[in-house]
Amino acid sequence: METLITERRLSLENSTEGPSEDPYSRDTYTVRINGVDHSLIMGLITRYLVDGVYPQLDYQSDYVPYDEDHIISCWESEVGMSHDTFIKAYHRVHGQPSKCSSCGGRKLTYSSGYAGEAIAGCSSCHKLVWCEPVTKAMIE
Numbered sequence: 001m002e003t004l005i006t007e008r009r010l011s012l013e014n015s016t017e018g019p020s021e022d023p024y025s026r027d028t029y030t031v032r033i034n035g036v037d038h039s040l041i042m043g044l045i046t047r048y049l050v051d052g053v054y055p056q057l058d059y060q061s062d063y064v065p066y067d068e069d070h071i072i073s074c075w076e077s078e079v080g081m082s083h084d085t086f087i088k089a090y091h092r093v094h095g096q097p098s099k100c101s102s103c104g105g106r107k108l109t110y111s112s113g114y115a116g117e118a119i120a121g122c123s124s125c126h127k128l129v130w131c132e133p134v135t136k137a138m139i140e
Ligand SMILES: [Zn+2]
Pocket: 100, 101, 102, 103, 104, 105, 122, 123, 124, 125, 126, 127
């Protein structure tokens, strides 16, 4: 039976993990569906958490080899959208530019800059189109 989705909200948080002298960028992509947070965390390793705990998925067994693509595809099938779609939808909702101000190119590449900062570059002229620190306040 299909579950009726009455709530779906995207949030993106940039943070760091690992040793403080050598921090590693971490992006947490969360889709809240009907009050349950499905988080894809991409940092030192990629993992998928449901409300902060590892879900019991049918692929899991006593020994699970680390397979990033599989973890991402499990998250994608649970939240009903691809990782790329999440990024596009998130940036559209949050008022970030959809085209390059220099050449008008519409193909932008979003990525994380330094910890806590998101940047967008133009795929045509390679100019930095947009740059803004992402804070928790922005996504709530
Ligand atoms: Zn451009």
